[in-house]
Amino acid sequence: MTTPLSPEFLNQLRAALGAGELLTDAAALEAYAWDNTGVRMRPQAAALAVDAAGVAAALACCAQHNVPVTPRGAGTGNVGGALALHGGVILSTQRMTRIVDVDPADRVAVVEPGVINATLQQAAGEHGLFWPPAPSSARACSIGGNLAMGAAGPNSLRYGGARNWTLSLEAALADGSLIHTGSRAAKDVAGFDLTSLLVGSEGTLGIITRATLKLAPKPTHERLMRAAFASVDAAAQAVSAIMASGEAPGALEIMDAACLDLLREAGMAIPEGARALLLAQAAGDAQSCALQADALRDQLLAHNPLELFVAADEQEAKRAWEARYKLSPALKKLSPKRVNEDIVVPVSQLPALFDGVAQIAARWELPCANFGHAGDGNIHVNFLVDPADPAQTEKIAPALDQLFALVTRLEGSLTGEHGVGAMKRDYLTWQTGVPAWDWQRRIKQLFDPNGILNPGKIFSEDPRPRPHSVV
DSSP: OOOOOOHHHHHHHHHHTTTSEEEOOHHHHGGGSOOTTOOOOOOSEEEEOOSHHHHHHHHHHHHHHTOOEEEESSSOOSSSTTSOTTOSEEEEOTTOOOEEEEETTTTEEEEOTTOBHHHHHHHHHTTTEEOSOOOTTTTTOBHHHHHHHTOOOTTHHHHOOGGGGEEEEEEEOTTSOEEEEEOSSSOOOSSSOHHHHHTTSTTSSOEEEEEEEEOEEOOSEEEEEEEEESSHHHHHHHHHHHHHSSSOOSEEEEEEHHHHHHHHHTTOOOOTTOOEEEEEEEEESHHHHHHHHHHHHHHHHTTOOSEEEEOOSHHHHHHHHHHHHTHHHHHHHHOTTOEEEEEEOOGGGHHHHHHHHHHHHHHTTOOEEEEEEGGGTEEEEEEOOOTTOHHHHTTHHHHHHHHHHHHHHTTOBSOSSSOOTTTSGGGHHHHHOHHHHHHHHHHHHHHOTTOOBSTTSSOOSOOSOOOOOOO
16 A cells, blocks of 8 residues: 655645646546556656756655656556556656757757657658657657657668667656766767666656657658568568568568458458568668669569559558558457567567467467567567456466567567566566676666666566466
8 A cells, every 4th residue: 555645745746846737636647547558557646847857856856755756758658667556656748848959960859758759750850851760659659758668660670769769868867866868979989878778768767858869861752562471471481581681671560360350340452361461661762762662572572472562652552551550459449458569589580479479379269469560570469358258368477478488489579669667577587587687677776776766667576587388
């Protein structure tokens, strides 16, 4: 049971926020009790900061009173990272929405953490630039959340994730101090790379209050292809061949049979007999895009697709991408208790992954749909569960045990873009081993000796590995 927050603390916190706002009303706090997991954890208070000074002062106040702090951006995360597991205060950066600078000469943008990803893309696009990390939730997720969780998206195949596109940060630490990491320069190896350490730390080391981001030239030409295959194994083999052949395409996405059934129900024309679909995109200037598109077409045809559709124009391409982006909401509507895991394996292991996932789903009689960023091996495995069926929900834990055992055996990762959060913390040592896990925990203790920053995330209370279930 959480300890009530004292009036003295709340008054001090309200003063620390300056022009910000402190919410304590139960109805108002409901908006901060949820994220994309569907789990409800209502905080005791929500501090809505408007600037870095307010974030820092609020943290200093919470440190003085030893009150847990859960940083929160837009609340679109999938692993419980923004849930107040230990009560205390939600510290929201949603009102810190200034785009301080977009500089086409240096190809950088300076933003506050509450800026929505799509808003940044629009501002950068006016200069022919973009920020490559663009998750499917780009219209709703915030840059602060993207950085905290190490977000990526389809562009990561060619460009990499959030760490690759962050030059410097301003962050408030647990004691209320502000630090600056990195620089605005394109190259910087001065000292330890604290910028990369903070990106992906899920608010457990500090709260990002400003970020200087690298921008890339926006491709002037794109060409999208959709290839249908008779099996997911055939599609996975095509992915491996494409990625082994040379320069990575702009994007390479995969959808399995269960996903295609959903698309058919939505009225999309999918060839009969198709059990997997690839979306492959060439991107660049006119000449490089044309050359890459020809190579992609030849590579796909070499693997005997049932159908190869090449979008004739931007509208056809947009419709094809919309089908991919609507998959996750469609799956969530179909199965409210859907368990979505963003595991990653080496691309050469994709056939083994899909085969193993099929075995796990069959063993536990759990409907399963899989899609994701095939080009870098980042697949979203979705177990579809009926919350009204206790016998089915009890199968989730052993199925996840076997899924993560499979991933670690294939030398992959538990997460490629969602983060660890509260949902995968008990499995982290399966990937890292206890010694590396312990060094990460020591870093956490150095930044946050009293453990007030996002408690319950990334690190389980028991570091011993859970026993692997044999797949």
